Amino acid sequence: MTKKTPTPQDLQIPVRNLHFHRDGEPPPRWWMGGDPVATAFFNALSCTFPAGEKFFIESVRNFRNDVSPALQEQIAAFIAQESVHSREHMAFNKRAIDAGYQIEAMENRTKRNLDFARTRSRHRQLAATCALEHFTAILAHQLLKGDSRDLEGAPEDSVRLWSWHAMEEIEHKAVAFDTFVAVTRQMTGLRRYLMRTMVMVLSTSMLTTTMFLNMRSFYRQDGLKGWRLWWRTFRYLFGKPGILRRILPDYLRYFKPGFHPWQHDDRELLEKTVTRYNLSVPV
Numbered sequence: 001m002t003k004k005t006p007t008p009q010d011l012q013i014p015v016r017n018l019h020f021h022r023d024g025e026p027p028p029r030w031w032m033g034g035d036p037v038a039t040a041f042f043n044a045l046s047c048t049f050p051a052g053e054k055f056f057i058e059s060v061r062n063f064r065n066d067v068s069p070a071l072q073e074q075i076a077a078f079i080a081q082e083s084v085h086s087r088e089h090m091a092f093n094k095r096a097i098d099a100g101y102q103i104e105a106m107e108n109r110t111k112r113n114l115d116f117a118r119t120r121s122r123h124r125q126l127a128a129t130c131a132l133e134h135f136t137a138i139l140a141h142q143l144l145k146g147d148s149r150d151l152e153g154a155p156e157d158s159v160r161l162w163s164w165h166a167m168e169e170i171e172h173k174a175v176a177f178d179t180f181v182a183v184t185r186q187m188t189g190l191r192r193y194l195m196r197t198m199v200m201v202l203s204t205s206m207l208t209t210t211m212f213l214n215m216r217s218f219y220r221q222d223g224l225k226g227w228r229l230w231w232r233t234f235r236y237l238f239g240k241p242g243i244l245r246r247i248l249p250d251y252l253r254y255f256k257p258g259f260h261p262w263q264h265d266d267r268e269l270l271e272k273t274v275t276r277y278n279l280s281v282p283v
Contacts, residue, residue: 006262013077014281020161033153044214047106049089053082059125078175131203137173138250140166174261
């Protein structure tokens with residue numbers, strides 16, 4: 001890691017080996033307060049996580065011997081956090097199965113996209129991880145900034161799962177990016193910029209298409225269809241609560257030359273979330 005990185009030098013990336021959704025009754029089918037749209041959005045997103053986090057781990061691990069000892073430690077913490085996230089979202093996705101949904105095709109959709117990404121160079125795979133990690137970090141920021149009100153009506157364990165995941169995505173939001181900068185140091189600044197921004201455009205297309213198809217799959221299994229449903233979906237995502245509308249300014253910042261994830265310092269928000277959900281790591 002270079003000395004110029006905006007990543008806080010005292011940043012901690014602790015591994016919290018937490019478990020969620022292991023006990024209790026099967027969840028309601030529309031676990032988001034009876035709202036099929038909100039339920040479909042979070043279910044669709046969760047279906048991308050196990051395969052996505054495996055890809056993130058692989059793409060960063062490819063370069064762990066090519067960076068400074070300090071960044072190697074952050075990579076190890078990143079891998080550990082993402083491994084726990086993957087495990088817990090597999091448990092969360094099982095609850096969707098228990099509620100009667102068939103999700104294998106949705107999970108396979110993400111796997112196919114990432115298998116294609118694996119045919120690209122290791123540097124482009126890492127750039128894709130930077131792009132998708134930026135998505136998760138800005139979604140996480142908006143979720144926690146609103147005290148997780150986007151999850152209003154959800155079971156307590158689900159609120160804690162998504163809030164914990166969001167917090168850790170912010171904690172490690174620059175690991176892939178700092179790795180990318182370190183291992184592309186021989187590139188010109190223009191070439192590096194073009195690689196990361198062009199890959200972001202492609203990653204945005206892949207993610208939005210996957211989310212649309214996943215949500216459509218959930219709607220079809222619920223017997224829901226029609227323009228009113230999709231207008232309601234649009235209002236949910238871009239109106240109120242409008243989480244995609246709220247992330248747009250932070251998304252666009254990725255395209256600024258000289259961008260770095262820690263130019264937006266979330267540490268105060270992290271401290272607030274640790275206290276709110278009692279997520280301190282035992283000493």
